[in-house]
Amino acid sequence: MKTSVLITGSTSGIGQATALALAQQGWQVIVHGRREEACEEVVAMLIRQTNNSDIHYAVADLSDLAQVKRLADDAAIRFPSLKVLIHNAGTFSHSRMITEAGFERTWVVNYLARFALTKHLLHVLRRNSPARIIDVSGAYHAKGAIHFDDLSLAREYTLYRANNQAKLANVLWTYAQARALAGTAVTVNTLHPGAVNTGSILKSDGFSGFSKWMYRLLSPFLLTPAQGAEALVYLATAPELDGLSGKYFVKRKVSKSSKASYDVALQDRLWAISEQVLAAAAKQAASDEET
């Protein structure tokens, strides 16, 4: 049976390049995005370029935890042989955006949705184990802090504060999830893919003309999306990584993450808060359904 992978945020950039590489290797690939049209275009392109027709898509806006739950339930039914889950989708913004449920958007898309999607899909990965979870974090986690008293950054918001907080949360969560999965054949690792020219700064709001000009100037020195995808593909496929869990990679090399990321009390505190938020979201969804 083909290995099946779900890659969040694979309508562009590193996610799309990873989808292409795994489709070329004959995997069943589930493209994910928040816009149906973009997903359809990517699926058509992958089938055309690889001759692999086992390419599918699932749509969900990860800033909405109810959609994350639907994505997991839908994937569990449509793709029962799912074996690899790649958390890649990410966003950043100069303006502080608040979701309908009242969370700061970067926090939900880049971190909470990953926590939730894993929780809701773990039964499938366990059933198909050995299975792998790959969490795309980034080097900026080292500059981050978890602002437990103000996770939505109402008091002080900057793009970097929000992004770095979420990236640190990715690494903390990976280590906590690896501990929770110890003794099972489901592994979870996180990585910095390198500095990759995906044009995300050019697409994002609020960057000055000067920043965009600098980005264009530096672009030739950055990795291409295909080069950035190499590390994700390695973590998904390398036989020598069988059983290896709870590691931080820089590209393809196991590396040290920040001192804060190894703080088990911090990992556990983040985990407990994330569980509370999910429980509250589930309660809200149930009461919405009743009314």
Ligand SMILES: NC(=O)c1ccc[n+]([C@@H]2O[C@H](COP(=O)([O-])OP(=O)(O)OC[C@H]3O[C@@H](n4cnc5c(N)ncnc54)[C@H](OP(=O)(O)O)[C@@H]3O)[C@@H](O)[C@H]2O)c1
């Ligand atoms: N590029 C780098 O140098 C670099 C370095 C370190 C880490 N990373 C990490 O690598 C990952 C991929 O980055 P990238 O550079 O490839 O970015 P990208 O090209 O902007 O791709 C981001 C993907 O996430 C999706 N996405 C954004 N918001 C979403 C939402 N609310 N719901 C569902 N999907 C959403 C995007 O879909 P839309 O097309 O609909 O927006 C897109 O498919 C991110 O986690 C990023 O933080 C990147």
